[in-house]
Amino acid sequence: MIIPVRCFTCGKLIGDKWEEFANRVKAGEKAGDVLDNLGIKRYCCRRMLLSHVEIIDEILRFYEEAEKRKEARPY
Amino acid sequence: MSKLVEIEVLEKDDKNMRLLIRGVDVPYMNALRRTVIAEVPCMAIDEIVVIENSSTFQDEVIAHRLGLIPLKTDLEGYNLPEECPCKSEFGCNLCRVTLALDVESKEKTRTVYSGELESENPSIIPVSDTIPIIKLAKEQKLKLEAYARLGKGKNHAKWQPVSMCTHKYFPKIEISCKKCDGCGKCVEICPRKVLAKTGNRIEIRDLMACTLCQDCVETCPQNPPAVKITWEENAFIFALESTCVLSPEKIMTEAIKILDGQLKDLERQIKVKKSEKD
Numbered sequence: 560m561i562i563p564v565r566c567f568t569c570g571k572l573i574g575d576k577w578e579e580f581a582n583r584v585k586a587g588e589k590a591g592d593v594l595d596n597l598g599i600k601r602y603c604c605r606r607m608l609l610s611h612v613e614i615i616d617e618i619l620r621f622y623e624e625a626e627k628r629k630e631a632r633p634y
Numbered sequence: 635m636s637k638l639v640e641i642e643v644l645e646k647d648d649k650n651m652r653l654l655i656r657g658v659d660v661p662y663m664n665a666l667r668r669t670v671i672a673e674v675p676c677m678a679i680d681e682i683v684v685i686e687n688s689s690t691f692q693d694e695v696i697a698h699r700l701g702l703i704p705l706k707t708d709l710e711g712y713n714l715p716e717e718c719p720c721k722s723e724f725g726c727n728l729c730r731v732t733l734a735l736d737v738e739s740k741e742k743t744r745t746v747y748s749g750e751l752e753s754e755n756p757s758i759i760p761v762s763d764t765i766p767i768i769k770l771a772k773e774q775k776l777k778l779e780a781y782a783r784l785g786k787g788k789n790h791a792k793w794q795p796v797s798m799c800t801h802k803y804f805p806k807i808e809i810s811c812k813k814c815d816g817c818g819k820c821v822e823i824c825p826r827k828v829l830a831k832t833g834n835r836i837e838i839r840d841l842m843a844c845t846l847c848q849d850c851v852e853t854c855p856q857n858p859p860a861v862k863i864t865w866e867e868n869a870f871i872f873a874l875e876s877t878c879v880l881s882p883e884k885i886m887t888e889a890i891k892i893l894d895g896q897l898k899d900l901e902r903q904i905k906v907k908k909s910e911k912d
Binding site for chain 1: 763764
């Protein structure tokens, strides 16, 4: 749903690195290089970021849409 | 252990530490490792009171996420709840820290970060300000109070001060110049690139990286093999990666103190049992 705070296996803090990772990969950098750059060495932590899908963004779209409709209503 | 223990720091920064320890045995090293993981206390949010939550997450999910956020710990200023003189289920200001979170999304969807947690003690704060706690759409609100306590890794992984703590044998590589014909097969097969070929001779490039996998021994065409991998008796490489709640050297000294206390306690109990027999 949202990026986990820590690595499931070893407990390293990875939550704060997600946004930078996602932005840099979207900008065209190689995922492996970004992970090395962020200092994520072990493969348990690397898979946390590599395999993550931020589903909460999709869910929040429903709420955004509902809010828009509420505003558009004349009464 | 009457021999002198030698410790050499191989590598150290604010998060990682690698030590070369000589003069201890396997049981002691393993006890130390387990003490670091399970017995060194650190701060984590343990209970929360949710006042308002209109977000997409259930209260439990938020509680779990908050619990996993590593908090900078002050071991001298706080007591473990079970050892605190207050004996209170709710804790006192010597064994509990209150953190508050009051966030609302007014305009558009936004992320709530760990930096928005307001702590009553400015030294007990999340190690990073940019851990996403939750995302809120417009008009969603989250208001809660969280109570952080000291705890031990054996009770919950959130109280573990390290994300990695290992020990391995110190490798010893012997290359026999007489038997080796410098074919270089051992250099190619080594996954950690421990060996290097210079001219017709095989040399050790990075001894510490050796994992004792014995691949080089198996691939050697000579019979018996020209390369021999063993490990030094009573020498270990001890590696530790902190989650930043405590500094690595603080974790180490604390672990040794705790282990010493436990051993003394055991000795005392044995003596009591003996005197009961007499």
